[in-house]
Amino acid sequence: MKKLTKIAAFAAALCLGAALLAGCSGSNDAASDNAADGAATNADAPTLIVGLDNAYPPYGFIGDDGNLTGFDIDLASQVAARNNWNLELEAIDWDAKDALLNQGTINCIWNGFTMEGREGKYTFSKPYMHNEQVVVVKKDSGINTLEDLAGKNVMTQVDSAALEVLEDEEGQKALADTFAGGKVQTIGDYNNAFMQLESGAVDAVACDLSIADYQMSAKPDMFMKLEPLSAENYAVGFKKGDTEMADAVSKTLKEMYDDGTIAQLCEKWGEYGITIDNWVLVD
Structure with missing residues (x-):
């Protein structure tokens, strides 16, 4: 598998709330700023390594500025920041995702990932988006x-x-x-x-x-x-048995729904077909 992209994006996620309130567009606010700044990660913190398809708009794709962007990338950036995790984004060959997850090259698949029919292969977060x-x-x-x-x-x-x-x-x-x-x-x-x-x-x-x-x-x-x-529904897929991180993602996404962050992100990506009406993680 040819490694296409690896971005440490934890620090940039801290400014996402301000960017949302400023009415940002579909550019990669959560990841590209960090790539440009070369922000350091916390060596003592857990790392969320997200495997994604970088040609899967609007969930994960290469923006006009040449950087990774997308709705799921914004979600992952916020979740990592709120849990004090480092974040790495790995653009992968999609058909190699299972091997990469088992090898530990990535520790989750977060990219418009359907859970139905795959429950026996992964530990999933709670479903968050209807599809x-x-x-x-x-x-x-x-x-x-x-x-x-x-x-x-x-x-x-x-x-x-x-x-x-x-x-x-x-x-x-x-x-x-x-x-x-x-x-x-x-x-x-x-x-x-x-x-x-x-x-x-x-x-x-x-x-x-x-x-x-x-x-x-x-x-x-x-x-x-x-x-x-x-x-069906989208969820975040982890290696079978990784319940701790999956549960933390579910809890944080629910908190983001409660405090209005999800509504802001859906509005940000609305022109790309994302709507709060399809968000399902509300309980």
């Missing part, structure tokens, strides 16, 4: 229902929740069997999948609701989504 698996098509494609996908080229990201749903006998495999080639096609990341859709190389992209909303907000006249394939 759905949906299919996005071009508005002028003539595809209006899932049934219209018969014989069409449908693409999704490798090792994604959408792929799991479309390969699951109890999920939507019967639907995927009707696609061109009798299955869904895969690609390394969703950005390239949507480039394929825009160019006409494929007819549809199966993806998370948040990814669909992000792409549609960027090009509202081009894309539309069909009815959901499935409903």
